[in-house]
Amino acid sequence: MSWACLRFPRLPLQALAAADASEAPFAVVDGPPQRRRIVLANAAAGAAGVRADQPLAAAQALCPALAALPRDTAAERQALDSLAGWAYRFSAEVAVAPPDALFVEIAGSLSLFGGWPALQRRLRGELDAFGLAYSLGVAPTAAAAHVLARHADGAAIGAGQLVRALGQVPLAASGLDAAIVAMLRGMGLRTLHDLFALPRAELARRIGAPALLHLDRMRGLAGEALPRWRPPPRFERRLEFDFGIGTHEALAFPLRRLVREFALFLVARDGGAQRFTLVLGHEREASTSVDVGLLAPQRDADALFELARMRLERVGLVAPVHALALRADDLPPLCPLHRDLFDAQRRERLDWPALAERLRARLGDAALRGLRCVADHRPARAWRFAALAEADAAAAAKPGASPPRAAPPPAPTRPFWLLPRPRVLPAAPARILAGPERIETGWWDERDQQRDYYVVETRAGQRAWAFVRAGETSGWTLHGWFA
C-alpha cells in the first residue's frame, strides 16, 4: 500500500464561492455566535494580522474592514466529494477525510501512470487547473501521508525510511490535538523522534490511548480503516449566475462547463449517459426542464455538449436564465461500439450513433424510424414502423453480411409506394396488367376486408396497385404505386 494524501488547507475559504479571490479582507469564522473564532483568513486579512484561531472581536480590532462569513462545512464536504470523483480516475481506492484531506491509494496505479514522478506531475497539473491551494505527501500509511502533506509538500517515502522521516516532523505538524502538543512541548519534546523514543506505557498514560493509536497508525503498527469513497449513482450539478442569461449563445458556455464535468464523472464511473435533464432556473417563472434522450449510452464530452445545445436551442427561453442544472439519474454501463478491424468501407467521419443523435436532436425523437414487415395479408397491416433502437439492435444481432432470408414463398407482387390512405382512382385504368389477387381476411379483429387487387396502368403510363370490392369491376381505389 502506498497512500498519497492531498490536503487542501484553504478549503474553508475556497469552498465559499468567490470568497478567496476577493481583494478585501475576509475571513471564515466558526463557533457559537458569542465566541466566534477565525478559521481561515484571506491574504488581505492575513496581512493585517488576522490569524487562525483568533477571536473574531480581536480580528476586527486589528482589521476593522474585515468581512466574516460562517464556515460552510456542507460546501466543503461537497467540494471534497467532487475532488474525490476526480481522484477516482487515478485509483480505485479513494477515501475522503474531512475536513480537508483526500487519500488516494497509488501503489496499484503507478505502473499505469508511469511511476510516481509522472503521476505527481499529472496530479499537480490538474490540481493547478482547479485553482485550489493544496499540498501532497506519499507514505505507506495514510496517517503518515497526512503528516507529510502537512509538513513537507511533495515528500514521498517508502516503508524503509518511514520512521526516520517521521522522526523529523515537528510535533505541531503531527496531527495530534493542540492540547497534547502544548503539553509535550512543555516537557521539552520537539519532534516526533523524541516522542517515539519514549517508553510506550509512560506515553500512553500521558497522552491517552487515542493519541497513541494515531502514532501507531502513522508507523504502520496498527491497522487503518478508511471509508472507501464510491462514485454516486447519480449526477446533479447546478450553476447559478449573478445575472440573467437571455440568449442561447451565452448559455452555451456554462452548459459546456457542466457537460464537461458530467463527462468526467461518467469516465470516472466507467458509465455512459442515456438520459439526462437540463433545468433552466428563472427568477420568477417556473423552471424549464429539457430532457435529452440518447439511443445508446454515450460519454464523449463534445458529443454530449452538441446534443444538449441542440436540444436547448429548440426550447424558447421564457425568461432570462439565472441557474442551469444538469441532472442524470439513469447511468447505464457503457458498451463501446465494436468495429471491424479490417473494414474497407471506413471513410466515415461521424459514426452512425452520432449522426442519429444529431438528427434526433433537431428533428425530434421520433423522426428516425425503421421499417418492418408484419405477417398479415392485409396490405395496410403488412408493415409497421419500428423504433430505431429496435432496428439497431436487429442490425447488431445480425451476424455477418447476409441478412436472414426465410425460404421465400412465391410472394405476390407488391408496390414500392403504399399510399397511407387509399384514395379513389380518378379515371378507370387503361389496362389491367395483372390480377385479381383476392385478399379476404381479418374477420377476427373486426377490420375484415374483401378486396380484389389489380396491377393496372393508368392513362399516363403509371403502374398502380388498385383494388375493387371483391367481385366487382368498378369503384377503383388506388392503394400504391409501382414506383
Next chain:
Amino acid sequence: MFDASLPGPPETSVFVALPDPLRSTPAALPAAAPRTAPSRAPLRDEAALAGVLRHPGVWRRGAAAAASVDAQPTGLAELDALLPGGGWPRGAVSEILLEHDGLGECRLLLPALAALTQARQRVALIAPPYVPYAPALAEAGVDLAQLVHIDAQAADTHWTAEQCLRAGCCGAVLNWLPEVDYRRLRRLQLAAESGGALCFVFRPAAAAREASPAALRLRVAAADGGGTRIELLKCRGRLGVATPRVRLRA
C-alpha cells in the same frame, strides 16, 4: 419507342430485363449491342502505357467511360453499360426526373439498395412522399434493418440530407426535396463528395430545363406502348454520345 421529338443520334435504346414486379421472364434481350459499351481491345501499347494513360489529365477519344469513377452497379446490365464506372456514381448526386409517380423510378434503385444494405451500409430515406412498402423492399432483397426512414419538416430536409451525406456513414441517401435550386444541389453535391455516399434526388420532370450540378441526370418517363423509358440527360465522365435512352420493359 424512338422519340422523334428529341435530337439525338440514331437509336441507342436497349431493352432491359428488370427485376420485374410482374415477374415476366427476361425474354427481351439487347436488340443491339450498345454502341457506347466500353470497347477495350487489349493492345500491347495500352499495356505498356497503362500507367501514363491512367493519369486524369490524359484524355483519349476512345475511352468514353472513365474508369476512375467509383460506382455502385445498378443491377441492370444495360444501364450499367451506359454509365461511366458501370453504375451509380458514388460521392455524387444522381438526379432522377420523373413525370409521374409509379413509373418504376424507385425500382431502378432497388438492386443497388439491396446490395448496399446487405453489405451493412445504411440507407436513409428522407421525407418520402408515400410509405415505402416494407414487403416490397424485403422482397427485393433490401435488409430492412439497415433502412432508416427519416421524417423531416420541409425546412429541415436539406439540412438532414446534408448531415447524412457528410457523415459518411450512410451508403445511400434518397431525397424527395420540396424546393431545389442550383445552389442547394451544389451543396448536396459537395456533401456527397465529402462523405462518399450515393445521393439520389427525385424531382419533377419540369426541372430538366434547369441547369444542375448533379453528376448524373436521368429522366424517367412512360414509354409508348407500356414500360419505362430512361433518358440519360447528363452524365459526368461520359463523352461523345448525346441522350441515349434505355427502355425498361414492364
